[in-house]
Amino acid sequence: MREKIPPRFAVDCMLGKLAKWLRILGFDTVYFSRIQDEELLALARREGRVLLTRDYHLSLRMRDKQVVFIESDAWPTQLRQVLNRFQLRDFIKPYSRCLECNCLLQPTSREAVRQLVPHYVYTQVKEFSICPCCSRVYWRGTHFQDMERKIAAILGEEGSAEAKKGNRKRDIRKNRGAVTKRIEQKSQLNRNNNKEK
Incomplete structure (x- = not known):
């Protein structure tokens, strides 16, 4: 069985933040802040790269289907779209590429x-x-801690942690309720015993 190789990307000039974060996660991503559409299309075809674009009309010009129209304006959502579209989570190699x-x-x-x-x-x-x-x-300086938090949030780990935190709070409230109920029952029992005496 041939080993799966993650796609290489060509990113249009409107997606600079997405390009940066794809590189942070270790994916081969070319990006130019200024490039003509024809040049970008030619580069993507020549190097066999998947074109990522916010330009719907540009996406229609990539006839061989090696294109993804990025739907959101928010870069975390954009990144999730690409990771999910190509099932890339197992290929993430953070901090392995130059961001420049x-x-x-x-x-x-x-x-x-x-x-x-x-x-x-x-x-x-x-x-x-x-x-x-x-x-x-x-x-790896102090800025890496912030990057790690952002990566965790994008991959859903932070959400999972918050869910667990919420579950723990619910368990604590539930236990407090049970303890309070037992105390009330014990107090009632003591009052009944005192009356009998």
């Missing part, structure tokens, strides 16, 4: 980036990656 030029990142030594990063970063961070195309250096 789409190249795969390569691990590099701390010494190699000593002159390329701020001193405080060099002293605190142990692992670095570098883009072989543009030499941009990446490391």
Whole structure:
């Protein structure tokens, strides 16, 4: 059985945030803030990429069906649409691509980036990656925590956590009610015993 390979994407100029987040999740995504429709169509066909576009008329010009019309204006919803459309969740490899030029990142030594990063970063961070195309250096700083939360929300994990939290609150309220009922029953029993005495 042939191993499934995730599609590569070409994203139109209206979907810059979507392109960024597809790269964050590790998907091969080309994006240009300024490009003619004809050039984008030609690139997608030439490189066998799926065209992602908010332009309905542009989507109709991609005759070979390698196109997805993005329905929402909100980038999280856009990203979910693409992930679900191509069943990509098992192919996610976060932080494996350069956010600027789409190249795969390569691990590099701390010494190699000593002159390329701020001193405080060099002293605190142990692992670095570098883009072989543009030499941009990446490391896991505090901004990664925010990115992790956004990824979790997009993949539904945050929603699941909230549901569990809600269930726990309902269980606590239910237990409190049961305890209160037992206390009332015990008090009533004591009052009855006192009357009998």
